[in-house]
Every structure is written in structure tokens, then in C-alpha cells.
Amino acid sequence: MTRGGRAKDTLDETDSPERRCIVTGESQPIGGLIRFVIGPDGMVVPDLAGKLPGRGIWVSADRGALEQAVKRKLFARAARQPVHIPDEFPDLVHDLLTRRVIDLISLARKSGHAVGGYEKVRDWLARGDARILIQAHDGSARGKTKLRPPEGQDRHITCLSAQELGLAFGREHVIHAALAAGGLTVRVVEEAAKLARMRGQIGVLVAGED
Structure with missing residues (x-):
């Protein structure tokens, strides 16, 4: 299995582009990451389908990474603006x-x-x-x-x-x-x-x- 748990050539899938996780600072295929965007109201929105407009903010698909992103206010840092994060965000x-x-x-x-x-x-x-x-x-x-x-x-x-x-x-x-x-x-x-x-x-x- 490739990084991020992504199935590679065994499923006839070509390599995916890489993005950097705002928590670990490491780049990995987007198959192992979750994309977020900042809505017009400053809300952090999970974009699981990867289709929402706006600049993507990427976090490893891992509860600990999401908890760190919230605790260390990394979404605001990545977005370069104040943001609002829903309650119980990792659970959401x-x-x-x-x-x-x-x-x-x-x-x-x-x-x-x-x-x-x-x-x-x-x-x-x-x-x-x-x-x-x-x-x-x-x-x-x-x-x-x-x-x-x-x-x-x-x-x-x-x-x-x-x-x-x-x-x-x-x-x-x-x-x-x-x-x-x-x-x-x-x-x-x-x-x-x-x-x-x-x-x-x-x-x-x-x-x-x-």
C-alpha cells in the first residue's frame, strides 16, 4: 500500500497528485488526505468529494491530525484569516x-x-x-x-x-x-x-x- 493507505496499481489507478498536510508538513498523495475549504462566513468546511470552490487546505485522514489542526489553530494560519470551526469537529x-x-x-x-x-x-x-x-x-x-x-x-x-x-x-x-x-x-x-x-x-x- 502506498502512503496514506492508498491502493495503487493493483486497482489500475495512476499515481495521484500530492498535497502537503498542514499538521505534519509532509507531502503525500491526496488519497491519504482530507480537503477543507473556508466558506464565505469563515467556516471550515470538509470537502470530501474535492469539488468545492476555493483554496484547498489539506489534513491527513487521521483523528489525531485533525485534533492538532484545531488545537494549534492551523486552519487559520493556512487560510491567513480568522476561521470558525464547528463543535466536535473530528467527530463531524x-x-x-x-x-x-x-x-x-x-x-x-x-x-x-x-x-x-x-x-x-x-x-x-x-x-x-x-x-x-x-x-x-x-x-x-x-x-x-x-x-x-x-x-x-x-x-x-x-x-x-x-x-x-x-x-x-x-x-x-x-x-x-x-x-x-x-x-x-x-x-x-x-x-x-x-x-x-x-x-x-x-x-x-x-x-x-x-
Whole structure:
């Protein structure tokens, strides 16, 4: 995996441009960073889709980094103006990122690039249709070991709960899901890696065994 948890050539994605984190001072691919902009009212606004107008301010996708950015008033320094930061800012960013991962998986499902449920996922894996295996972190460990991620790097996502994954499929709970190649798969992997880092989870994208 590349810096910032970004899946690289194993998902047919070219190198992304780099930006500098205002907390660490280090440059890294934007896949490992969260972009913020300053609104007309001086409010710091998370721009998870990277499409809002204005000069981008970049912070590593990490709760500790966000806490430091707020504590040390680094947003104001980067913007060179007074800014307003919403209450419980790291929690707000975490919740928005969680919603974004769920929504991206939902869009992938609607376009036919994602399936949920043990039987469907098993069939996709057997046919070689699955590019990414997604499993709820609170699912049965024994049940999850019955399915193996596709071979290659960064093919296993485990940062969502069964309830959160269920939201992407319009169900109460989902333990197993899979993504096909193409579509939104690269974006799901990238955003899931950010969410994993925000949650302090290690190994959320792991290599499939050879």
C-alpha cells in the first residue's frame, strides 16, 4: 500500500497528485488526505468529494491530525484569516466520511458493481468477478474466514460495521459484500482507507494471500 493507505496499481489507478498536510508538513498523495475549504462566513468546511470552490487546505485522514489542526489553530494560519470551526469537529468529519463510504458502496450496488450477502459474494469470488471483499468488522470471525479476498494487494475492506454495511444495501445488517472492477471501486477503497485511519483501525485493507 502506498502512503496514506492508498491502493495503487493493483486497482489500475495512476499515481495521484500530492498535497502537503498542514499538521505534519509532509507531502503525500491526496488519497491519504482530507480537503477543507473556508466558506464565505469563515467556516471550515470538509470537502470530501474535492469539488468545492476555493483554496484547498489539506489534513491527513487521521483523528489525531485533525485534533492538532484545531488545537494549534492551523486552519487559520493556512487560510491567513480568522476561521470558525464547528463543535466536535473530528467527530463531524468522521461521520461525514462514514456516510460517504456507505453512499459510494450504495451507488456501486445500484450500478451493478457491488453485491451483498454470503451466497452472492461467494459466487462472485468463485467466478473471479469480485475485485474487493468487504466484511463487517463486527461479524462472526468464523464466518468471515470462509471467504478469502481476491489475490493481490489491498483487496479486503473491514472498516464498517454490519449495520453500516447494511445501509448501503437497504438491509438491517450485511456481513459480506464484494465490489467488481471498474465503476466506483477505486474510490470506495480510497475512502474506506481514510475512514479506517480516522477510526484508528489497523490492517483494514490487507493483502490477499498468494
